[in-house]
Amino acid sequence: MASIKLASGYDMPIVGFGLWKVDQNTTADTVYHAIKTGYRLFDGAYDYQNEKEAGEGIKKAIADGLVKRGDIFVTTKLWNNYHKKEHAKAMAYAQRDAWGLDYIDLYLIHFPVALKYIEPEKLRYPAWWGDAEHKMIETDKVPIMETWRALEELVDEGVVRSIGVSNFSTQLLYDLLSYARRPVSSLQIEHHPYLVQDTLVTMAQEEGIAITGYSTFGPQSFMELPPSFRARAENVPMLFDHPVIQKIAKAHRTSPGQVLLRWATQRGIAVIPKSNNKARLQQNLEVNNVSLEKAELEEISALDRGLRFNDPGFYLKKPIRIFD
Ligand SMILES: NC(=O)C1=CN([C@@H]2O[C@H](COP(=O)(O)OP(=O)(O)OC[C@H]3O[C@@H](n4cnc5c(N)ncnc54)[C@H](OP(=O)(O)O)[C@@H]3O)[C@@H](O)[C@H]2O)C=CC1
Numbered sequence: 001m002a003s004i005k006l007a008s009g010y011d012m013p014i015v016g017f018g019l020w021k022v023d024q025n026t027t028a029d030t031v032y033h034a035i036k037t038g039y040r041l042f043d044g045a046y047d048y049q050n051e052k053e054a055g056e057g058i059k060k061a062i063a064d065g066l067v068k069r070g071d072i073f074v075t076t077k078l079w080n081n082y083h084k085k086e087h088a089k090a091m092a093y094a095q096r097d098a099w100g101l102d103y104i105d106l107y108l109i110h111f112p113v114a115l116k117y118i119e120p121e122k123l124r125y126p127a128w129w130g131d132a133e134h135k136m137i138e139t140d141k142v143p144i145m146e147t148w149r150a151l152e153e154l155v156d157e158g159v160v161r162s163i164g165v166s167n168f169s170t171q172l173l174y175d176l177l178s179y180a181r182r183p184v185s186s187l188q189i190e191h192h193p194y195l196v197q198d199t200l201v202t203m204a205q206e207e208g209i210a211i212t213g214y215s216t217f218g219p220q221s222f223m224e225l226p227p228s229f230r231a232r233a234e235n236v237p238m239l240f241d242h243p244v245i246q247k248i249a250k251a252h253r254t255s256p257g258q259v260l261l262r263w264a265t266q267r268g269i270a271v272i273p274k275s276n277n278k279a280r281l282q283q284n285l286e287v288n289n290v291s292l293e294k295a296e297l298e299e300i301s302a303l304d305r306g307l308r309f310n311d312p313g314f315y316l317k318k319p320i321r322i323f324d
């Protein structure tokens with residue numbers, strides 16, 4: 001499996017399996033089957049509510065001799081209500097224990113947005129929407145430096161091996177780099193041909209920050225779009241149906257999904273698609289069998305229209321835009 005060297009010195013596989021929206025009841029089997037298929041990276045989060053079950057799948061695969069712990073790379077993320085140092089540290093320990101592992105490979109600050117503390121058992125899901133009593137969630141004022149220091153201590157304590165951030169902008173990264181004592185190993189961002197993010201990608205890569213792209217296939221349903229982006233999405237075809245993606249897929253005798261994943265990995269960006277379909281699960285892993293020409297990569301990048309569909313601050317009591 002091809003991998004990216006992180007600034008922390010560890011290798012991160014370039015293709016992984018994302019655990020968002022994977023049903024709790026099927027997660028252990030899904031993860032076990034993904035390992036059998038060849039997946040070694042799993043992308044989780046406290047918000048996905050299936051860390052314990054994902055860990056069970058890994059444990060079974062190890063017990064059955066399919067893999068060793070060291071073959072698997074687990075990424076997970078700190079949720080927004082736990083940015084204060086004592087909460088961040090407690091959550092990382094609890095998440096590590098939920099996975100049933102000695103350490104987490106990569107721990108990310110999920111969003112650069114601190115929300116008021118809510119006891120973990122009172123969060124309802126999706127966790128942007130409020131607590132169990134249906135109270136809307138409010139922002140809090142916690143400096144990212146405080147949260148980052150907590151993550152650094154977690155590395156010192158051996159709970160996590162590498163640390164990074166998600167949904168950060170260029171400016172926030174420059175600020176973070178000005179005081180980080182431990183390397184910012186990774187940045188996870190929305191990334192697809194409608195949201196190419198050239199400046200951010202170039203800056204992060206130049207600073208040695210490995211990028212993982214999420215939602216590589218673009219918007220799945222325009223219903224999910226934040227209000228600020230709805231107009232921009234009008235009359236935009238789904239990427240799978242876009243004539244440019246279809247033409248390139250045909251030229252390489254492959255599928256539009258493979259073209260989208262390969263465009264990302266040829267930009268040096270790791271991908272974490274999930275699939276419940278066995279054929280697609282296998283196909284996504286074999287993405288590096290295709291090699292796109294420079295002109296094809298450029299043609300795909302030219303589809304950029306700054307169209308983002310994950311900007312969930314509008315759920316908050318006082319709505320914010322995370323990406324201004
Ligand atoms: N840091 C963050 O804030 C965020 C992180 N993420 C992470 O990224 C992961 C992936 O992102 P997500 O937005 O969920 O989108 P995915 O990349 O998982 O794609 C969404 C859907 O595409 C379908 N699909 C998968 N492979 C193919 C293929 N080859 N051809 C056609 N269709 C395919 C799947 O449906 P089917 O099962 O039917 O194949 C899947 O449900 C998440 O699971 C999560 O780990 C996601 C959003 C935000």
Ligand SMILES: O=C1CO[C@H](CO)[C@@H](O)[C@@H]1O
Binds near residue numbers: 045126127128310
């Ligand atoms: O990672 C995730 C996918 O996007 C969702 C909407 O922003 C988040 O809530 C979730 O944590």
